[in-house]
Amino acid sequence: MNKENKIVPELRFPEFKNAKPWSETALKNLAERIVKKNTGSLITKVFTNSAIDGIVDQREYFDKDIADKNNLENYYVVEPGDYVYNPRISVVAPVGPISKNNLNITGAMSPLYTVFRFNEKENSFYEYYFKSNHWYESIRKVANTGARYDRISITDSILMEIPVLYPELKEQQKIAFCLYTLDKLMDVQKEKLQVLKEYKKGLMQNLFPQVGQKTPKLRFDEFRNSSDWKEIPFNKAFQRVTRKNVANNKNILTISAQKGLVNQEDFFSKNIASRDVSNYYLIKKDEFAYNKSYSKDYPMGAIKKLNKYELGVVSTLYICFKCQQGFSHEYFEHFFESGVFNEEIERIAQEGARNHGLLNVSVTDFFETLFVKVPPSKAEEQKISSCILTIDDLIVAQSDKVEQLELHKKGLMQGLFPKNKVKNEQY
Numbered sequence: 001m002n003k004e005n006k007i008v009p010e011l012r013f014p015e016f017k018n019a020k021p022w023s024e025t026a027l028k029n030l031a032e033r034i035v036k037k038n039t040g041s042l043i044t045k046v047f048t049n050s051a052i053d054g055i056v057d058q059r060e061y062f063d064k065d066i067a068d069k070n071n072l073e074n075y076y077v078v079e080p081g082d083y084v085y086n087p088r089i090s091v092v093a094p095v096g097p098i099s100k101n102n103l104n105i106t107g108a109m110s111p112l113y114t115v116f117r118f119n120e121k122e123n124s125f126y127e128y129y130f131k132s133n134h135w136y137e138s139i140r141k142v143a144n145t146g147a148r149y150d151r152i153s154i155t156d157s158i159l160m161e162i163p164v165l166y167p168e169l170k171e172q173q174k175i176a177f178c179l180y181t182l183d184k185l186m187d188v189q190k191e192k193l194q195v196l197k198e199y200k201k202g203l204m205q206n207l208f209p210q211v212g213q214k215t216p217k218l219r220f221d222e223f224r225n226s227s228d229w230k231e232i233p234f235n236k237a238f239q240r241v242t243r244k245n246v247a248n249n250k251n252i253l254t255i256s257a258q259k260g261l262v263n264q265e266d267f268f269s270k271n272i273a274s275r276d277v278s279n280y281y282l283i284k285k286d287e288f289a290y291n292k293s294y295s296k297d298y299p300m301g302a303i304k305k306l307n308k309y310e311l312g313v314v315s316t317l318y319i320c321f322k323c324q325q326g327f328s329h330e331y332f333e334h335f336f337e338s339g340v341f342n343e344e345i346e347r348i349a350q351e352g353a354r355n356h357g358l359l360n361v362s363v364t365d366f367f368e369t370l371f372v373k374v375p376p377s378k379a380e381e382q383k384i385s386s387c388i389l390t391i392d393d394l395i396v397a398q399s400d401k402v403e404q405l406e407l408h409k410k411g412l413m414q415g416l417f418p419k420n421k422v423k424n425e426q427y
Contacts, residue, residue, distance in 0.1 A: 001020065003100045007165055007356045011415030013178075016171045021416055024253055027116070028160040030126075034115040038108045041072040047107040049086035051093035055101045074103040075108035076115045081151055084340045085114040085159060087152040091268065094140040096152050098130035099231070114156045125172035128179045129164070132417040137212075138162050165418055175416050179409070186405045190226035200391045207384050209373055211343045212271065220383050227376045234370040238288075240363070241320040245282045252277055253312040255291045260304040263310060278311035281320050285327045288336070290319040290366070292359045301343040301359055305329060317358070327374075331381045334388045344370045 046058040053061070055078070078084060078101050087096040100123075101107070109115065116127065129135055142162060143154035145174075166172060206218035214228035252264040252275070261282040283289060285306050292301045306312055314320065323329045335341065348365040375381050 007146065007418050008169060009416055009418045011412070013171070013174050016167070016174070017173060023315070024163050024165050024166045026161050027164050030120075030164060030166075031083070031116040031118045031160075033156060033160060034078070034117050035096050036077040037109070038072050038075045038077055041070070043077060043106060043108045044069060044072070045107040045310065046072065046075070047078055047084070047101070047103075047109045049084045049097055049099050049109070049113060051086075051088075051090045051094060051097045052078065054099035055084060055103060055107075057107070061291060072108050074111050076113065077115070078107050078109050078115055080104050081121070081123075082115055082117050083130075086107055087112070087114075087154065089150055091153055093131075095136050095143070100124075100127050114159055115420060116160070122169065122173070124176040124180070125166065126144070126164075128176060128413065129166070129417060132413055133420060134165060134417050138164075149166075178416070179413070182409050182412070186402065186409070189398070189402050189405060191296070193395065193402055194393065196395050196398055200388065200395065201339075202389065204388065205340070207387070208335060208338045208340045210340060216401050220380070220387075223375070223377070223380045223383070226380065228374050228376050231371045231373055234366075235367045237324055237332070237374075238321040239279060239324055239366070240367060241283055241287055241322055243282045245278055245280045247282075248278050249282060249311055249313050250277065251309055251312040252280070253283075253289070253306070253309075253314050255293075255302050255304050257295065257297050257302065260308070260344055261289060261306045261314075262308060263312075264424060277313050279316065281316060281318065282311060282313050283320050284322075287322040288329075288332070289314050290321075292317065292319070292361050293357050294359055300342040300349065304343070305333045319361075319363055321367075328378075328381060328385070330385045330389075331374070332372070334385060340371065341370075344372075390427075 007024060009022070013021070015200065031305040047055050047057040048061055049055055080101050080103065082101045084101065085096060085098045086093075089096050139152065139154065139159075142158050143152045166176075193351055203218075207216050209229050211215050216229075219226075253261045254264040254267050256262045256267060278393065281289075283306055288303055288305050290301060290303045294301050323332065345359070345361060345366075348369055349360055376382070
């Protein structure tokens with residue numbers, strides 16, 4: 001009787017049912033670290049490694065230069081086909097993403113990243129392996145979360161020592177092609193989703209009056225001859241919410257650009273229950289929170305309505321408010337999302353005073369100097385909300401399609417890659 005450790009996945013394509021078990025070796029035996037520096041800053045195109053989009057042009061991705069173009073000498077040179085490890089963790093990349101440079105151009109990347117190149121040119125299999133649970137567990141065994149809770153602490157040498165599992169080349173190619181085909185199908189569905197979102201964005205920009213306008217560009221037929229829209233002081237339409245979390249509610253919320261106010265633990269995939277949140281603001285369903293943190297999609301910060309939970313708590317850095325009696329929270333949810341309110345906030349945001357990604361917007365200015373726009377009748381207000389909700393239903397349905405495909409891929413990957421070593425007996 002011969003005992004051996006046999007490494008095999010739960011799912012195997014029929015032609016590989018009787019193939020050899022998978023092999024295991026250190027990453028350094030399959031690839032070499034790339035430490036070539038950008039001497040003389042000759043390469044000016046800077047890459048970044050996004051958990052979702054992989055290796056991308058930094059300027060195009062962030063719509064601005066993050067790196068100092070005059071200080072790129074210490075950056076690594078990344079050739080087409082090279083792999084890059086970014087130790088920053090996220091929901092999508094729980095131990096940090098490893099991505100392949102598929103841009104077909106050479107770029108430079110921060111020395112905070114680890115760059116390596118496989119010995120074999122045919123290595124697409126590893127693009128998917130580095131997104132497998134087996135790889136995640138392998139990193140977790142040897143790494144720690146750094147002093148910054150959003151980063152994995154691991155040295156380059158330890159990373160290259162991590163064991164990697166792989167089958168023979170033909171099986172690698174079959175796995176890579178299967179997952180690549182599924183990715184392409186997902187891309188089509190994601191593109192449809194993006195088209196719907198862009199349509200909604202354009203529609204909302206036309207359904208609400210822009211700066212200096214008293215009526216929107218697009219008005220429903222029955223309201224074409226109605227009077228101009230009204231400008232109302234913010235504090236007439238809204239009341240500030242400052243109720244403290246005396247019951248120590250643990251449903252800590254954060255603002256997601258896509259999903260609005262969501263549970264922070266679910267969003268960041270980490271346990272934060274021990275945090276003292278007794279001084280946080282407690283908000284109720286249909287109340288709003290304004291996060292002064294700005295981004296590409298929300299240049300003046302984001303205002304989101306609590307839809308998903310009855311209660312939740314947010315940091316006191318947020319400005320919270322609710323509709324006064326007679327005003328519709330459904331209408332204003334769409335109004336804020338349309339972006340037309342950005343001009344108002346920009347008017348009170350102190351120029352140049354952006355601290356750690358936060359706009360300098362005072363609570364007093366927010367409530368006492370801003371104005372919102374409403375149509376002259378409740379009927380028009382409801383028509384606008386109903387129209388946008390119809391588009392939202394289409395977006396939700398398409399989002400569900402994308403989510404189902406993502407779940408299918410996740411389950412498929414769990415089967416296509418080994419979970420651990422299984423001891424078998426051979427006679």
